[in-house]
Amino acid sequence: xxxxxxxxxxxxxxxxxxxxxxxxxxxxxxxxxxxxxxxxxxxxxxxxxxxxxxxxxxxxxxxxxxxxxxxxxxxxxxxxxxxxx
Numbered sequence: 479x480x481x482x483x484x485x486x487x488x489x490x491x492x493x494x495x496x497x498x499x500x501x502x503x504x505x506x507x508x509x510x511x512x513x514x515x516x517x518x519x520x521x522x523x524x525x526x527x528x529x530x531x532x533x534x535x536x537x538x539x540x541x542x543x544x545x546x547x548x549x550x551x552x553x554x555x556x557x558x559x560x561x562x563x
Contacts, residue, residue, distance in 0.1 A: 479514050485547060486511045492543045493536070505531055508560070511544065517553035519544050526559045533557040 481489075489511045494502040508524035509532070519541065523529035532540070537555040544552040 481511055481513055481548075488547050489540070489544050492547065493540060496539060496543075497536070505536070510560075511540075514544075514548065514550065514552065517551055519552045519555045521555060521557045522560050523557055524560055526561075529557040529559045 490502075490506065490509065493506065505528055506523075507528075509528075510522045512520045512522055514520070521529075521532065521540070523532055533555065537557070540555045541552045544555075
């Protein structure tokens, strides 16, 4: 299921509220929460370094927030750099 821009922004806003603006701007700049496929949420980050940091440090937080906003279970967050989009 392709996420709407409103769902994308809602997830971004909740993540920013939890982790703070400084960390969000550094790590999540240019991120896009794109789509779900069953229990997977696909996220596109600006580069490989950001995608690795998001997946390692924030995937559980993102899965929890996305589950609440999308009202469906998100068990795994797959973060890809935009070059692979």
